[in-house]
Structure formats: C-alpha cells, structure tokens
Amino acid sequence: MIESLEVLAEPLIRxxxxxxxxxxxKTQSDYKQLSSDCEQYxxxxxxxxxxxxxxxxxxxxxxxxxxxxxxERSIYLQGFKDALYLFNELHTSIN
Numbered sequence: 509m510i511e512s513l514e515v516l517a518e519p520l521i522r523x524x525x526x527x528x529x530x531x532x533x534k535t536q537s538d539y540k541q542l543s544s545d546c547e548q549y550x551x552x553x554x555x556x557x558x559x560x561x562x563x564x565x566x567x568x569x570x571x572x573x574x575x576x577x578x579x580e581r582s583i584y585l586q587g588f589k590d591a592l593y594l595f596n597e598l599h600t601s602i603n
Contacts, residue, residue: 514585521584 532539554565 517585517588518581521581525580525584 533543550569557565
C-alpha cells in the first residue's frame, strides 16, 4: 500500500514542488536572493578551479541536486502520510 502510494504520488509531488519553487522565486525576496547568491558563489568556485577539476565540481553539483531531490520528495511524501494518519485518527475519534 505505502509503496503504491509513493508511485502514484510521484508525479503530483514533482509538479507541486516545481510550483512551490516557482512561487517562492516570485514572492520571497529572501529565497530569490539566497538562490542568486548560491549560483554566484558556485560559479566563482567553479571558475577558480583548475581545468582538471572542472568535471569534479560538475559531479559534485549533480550529486547535491540528486540528494536534494530525494530529500524533498521524502519530506513531501512523509507530510502527506502524516496528514492521512491524522485524518484517520480524527475520523476514528469522532466515531
């Protein structure tokens, strides 16, 4: 049941997270500024590295993005499971 929930929820989670990021970048100046700062610092680090390490920084960034993606999906899915659990508990206590 839980694994099938994860499979069914995956497209919804991806779409919702993309929407949230888009909204954050439009409405939260702190988020927008920090995001811009991160990109600028990363580019500075990347440009400062010797040529033979350029691929390593690319791999590092790719791994970080993959980790962040897994974390985001897991947190979102856990929040959804928690909401279903609370709904069930409330429903049971009312009856």
